Amino acid sequence: MSNELTPKQKKFADNYIESGNATQSAIKANYSKKTARVIGQENLLKPAIKTYIEKKMKEIESHKIMDAKEAMELLTRIARGEERETVVVGTADGLASTTKEADLKTRINATKELLKRYPDNDKLLEQQIRKITAEADIAEARAKEYDPEDVGNDSDGFIEALNKGAKEVWGDSDETES
Numbered sequence: 001m002s003n004e005l006t007p008k009q010k011k012f013a014d015n016y017i018e019s020g021n022a023t024q025s026a027i028k029a030n031y032s033k034k035t036a037r038v039i040g041q042e043n044l045l046k047p048a049i050k051t052y053i054e055k056k057m058k059e060i061e062s063h064k065i066m067d068a069k070e071a072m073e074l075l076t077r078i079a080r081g082e083e084r085e086t087v088v089v090g091t092a093d094g095l096a097s098t099t100k101e102a103d104l105k106t107r108i109n110a111t112k113e114l115l116k117r118y119p120d121n122d123k124l125l126e127q128q129i130r131k132i133t134a135e136a137d138i139a140e141a142r143a144k145e146y147d148p149e150d151v152g153n154d155s156d157g158f159i160e161a162l163n164k165g166a167k168e169v170w171g172d173s174d175e176t177e178s
Contacts, residue, residue, distance in 0.1 A: 005052055012043050013052050017060070072117070078102050078110035137168055 005013065008029050015025035022040030031039045043049050066074075077083040081101040088097050102110070141164065 005048055009043060009046075009049055010052070012040070013049050013056070016040075016044070017053060017056055072114065075110045075114050079107050079114060081107060 008031070012025050012029035012031070015028045016022060019025055022044055023037045026036035026040035026043065027033055044053075074083065084099040084101055086097050086099050088095055
């Protein structure tokens, strides 16, 4: 058997690409309704039809589906205010459409989406992590130094533990000033 598809097989494959349903694709390709289920499954096993479907899916993927580079370019255009959108506005004469650049909130969101892809460049995230770590260290120090008998007393051990936790997070201030 040659690698060329018959017109019926091609129609089946094209319908299958659209619907993903082998039985319905066989019926639309003019196979008998009684045997459509079996024929549909058999067609999917035929190497020539499988190859045709795979080839077409790759074409569709490359032309219809946005890849990562294209998504990044779109987000960049939005963040820079280069991408315009059509907006319908009400006027005294009825409705009119106009184009405008993305609002500030949309541009900020696009920028955040871009920065998510570059975690090393996210200084805000880095600072938030430092703050959370410091808070956790302080809470741990408080838990270690907590003495139920000293409730109401500001013990030196508690203050020392807080200072120690802060030094671990931010370093000793005496050493960093030189």
